[in-house]
Amino acid sequence: MADYIEIRWHGRAQQGIVTAAKVLAEAALSEGKYVQAFPEFGPERMGAPVRAFNRISSEPIRLHGQVANPSIVLIADPTLIGTVDLAEGTSDDAVFIVNTPKPPDEMRKKLSLNKKAKVFTLDASAISIECIGRHIPNTPMLGALAKATGVIQVNAVINDFRENYSKKYSQKVIEGNLSAIRKGFEEVKEG
Amino acid sequence: MKKGWKETPIRGIILEAGSAHGYSTGGWRKLQPTLDRAKCIDCMFCWVYCPDSAVIVENGKMVGFDLEHCKGCGICAMECPDKVKAITMVLEEEEKEAK
C-alpha cells in the first residue's frame, strides 16, 4: 500500500539518534524527497532507551503516527539487545545496522534474525571517539546507512551536516563529524 | 429607549472619560453629613478621606458636600478631629424636614 521507506532508530538518550533522524530527513529533503522525522517521547533521562523514526518517499506523506513496520532498523547501542524488542514489526528481509565491534553473523544470532535479514555492523562508538572525541555514534551510523541501503547518498548527508550545523557547532566538531560519517560509510561490514 | 446591540460600542468599552461622574450615588444615602462651619478648622481630613470626592473645597476652605455623589458613609464625620467635630451625620428625612 505504501510508497515510502520507514526507518526506526534505537539508542539511549544522549546518543544522538533524534538528531540522526533529523539529519537524515534534511539530507533526503535536499535530494528532493518527502520526509518525516520524529522522536518517540518518553522518560527523557540520560541512558534511557529511546526511539526515533523516519519516513522517506518520493510522494507527499499523508500518514501520521507511529512507524510500526520499519524496513530499516538502526541500533546505536548493542546493550539494548535483550532489553528492547529491536526486531518488532519488521519483515523477514529488513535491514539491521548495529553499532558493535562484533561481526554481523554474531549480531544476527543475538537478534534472532533469519537468513533473509540483512545485517550490517560497524564500531560507531570507536569511530566517534576517534573523530569527535566523544561517544556519540549517530553520525557514523548515518554513513553506514548510506552505504548499506542507498536510501540516502553519503554526500547528501555530508553536505546537509555542513550546511545546517555550521552555525550550531564549531568548525572542529563539524569536521570531526564529517570524517565520522565517511568512516562509517567505509567501515560498515555486511554479513 | 436605550441603544440596541447594533449601536452600542463593542467589547463593553466606555468611550467617555470620567463617566462615573454621571452616576448619581447620592440616592444610596440614608445618613447625611452636616457641617458646622463655625467649628471647622479646614484641616481637609474629610476631603482626603471621602471615597466619593464629595467634599467641596473652594479657595482652601471646606464649604460643604456634593450630595449628588455623597453616599452618606460617615467617614468624613469619623475623620474630623476629636477636638473639632464639625461634621455630624443626621438622618436624611430629618434633614429634609429641617429645610
Place this chain on the structure above:
Amino acid sequence: MAVETKHKCNVGLTGNSAVAYAMKQINPDVVAAYPITPSTTVMEEFSSYVADGAVDTELVTVESEHSAMSACIGAAAAGARVMTATSSQGLALMWEMLYIAAGMRLPIVMACVNRALSAPLNIHCDHSDSMGARDSGWIQLYSETVQEAYDNIIQAVRIAEHEDVLLPVMVCLDGFITSHSIENLCLIDNDKVKGFVGEYKPNQPSLLDVEHPATYGAVALPDSYIEARRQQSEAMKLAKDVITDVGKAFEKVSGRSYGLMEKYRMDDAEVAMVILSSAAGTSKVAVDEMRKRGAKAGLIKPRVFRPFPYLEIGEALKNIKAVAVLDRADSYSSFGGPLFTEIRSGLYEFDKRPKIIGRVFGLGGRDYGVHDALAVFEELLRIKDTGKVDKLFDYITVRE
C-alpha cells in the same frame, strides 16, 4: 532549530519550528508566554529570535499561563499585535482569561499544541484541551500538517484583526505528531508575509491612546451585558465569511488554498469519515485503500471548528449513506465527542441525512493507524448495507 535557508520553498521543519518561524515573520508587538510541553519549543525558538534582534517583539516571561494570557490581554487592549502559545494544563489554567480575551474582542493569536489533560497525567496528543475551550469565544483552526500549522498562524492574524471579527484565534496542531515531527514545507517570503498580515491598526481607542480615553473591562450590569455578548455572537457568525475570504487571499500569496473544510474524494462517496488534524492524513491513506477495494469512501476534514460550519458540512454529508465522526476528545455527554454532536446537530436541518456514528480515538497519544481507519470504513459499509447502527457512540483504539 531556527532556519535561514536559500531553498525557502522546500525546507524540513518541525511543527513548532514552523510556528515560531511564522511568528518571526509576523513580528508581533508583544508575546507573553509560559512554557509547557509540547508547545515549549515554540517559545524557546521564538525567544532566540528576540535575543538575536530578529524581531522587535517585547517578550514577557511570566509565572503562569494565567498570567501569560493576562499579559496578552493587557497588551492587546493597549493596541498591540499579540501572540502566545500553550498546551493542555497551560490552556486550562488560562481558562477565565480566555473568555475575557474573547469578551473584550482582542485579536490575540495563540498556537495551541494539542495535548491530553490530566488525570492521569499525560503529555501526548489529544484534543481535550482545545475542545474544552470551544465555548470560550475563540475562533479555532485545526491543522493537519506542519505546512498547515504555519499557514494557519499567518492567516489567523488577518482573521482575528478583521473589523467584522475582532476575536482571538486559536491555531491547533497535534502535540508531538505535528509539533515535533520534521516534515517538508514551503515557507513564504518575509515581504509577502509582512504584506499579507499588514500593519495592525486598532479601529477603536486603545488604552495607550491618550487623545481618546477609553475604559476596558468595566462592569456591565443586566442592562447592558447581553448586548455585548450578542455582538460577540454576531462577530463569530461573520467570521465564517472572513475566514473564507482570508483563505482566498492567502492562496494568492502562497498558492495553497484554504476554506472551512477539506473534502477528500467526496464527489461520489457513499460512506465518509469526518476527522480533525493529523489523523485526517492517516485516514486519507485509508480512503485510498478503500477506493482500491472498490468502496466509495470519502473524508471531510473540518479546518474551522469555531465558528462551526454547520450548513456547509451538512450539505457535504446529506447524500452520504453512512458517516463516522471521529473525535480525539470526549465531551462526557455519554452521547459522543464534541465534533460528533455538532455534526449530528447540523444534519438535523436536512430532510435527507445519513446514518451516523461517533467514535472517540487516540486519547493521550494512543496511536491511530491506517488499520484503525479501515476498520471504521468497514463498519460504515455494513451500516450502509443493513441500514442498522449497532453502536451510536463508542471508543476505538482502546483495549477491550
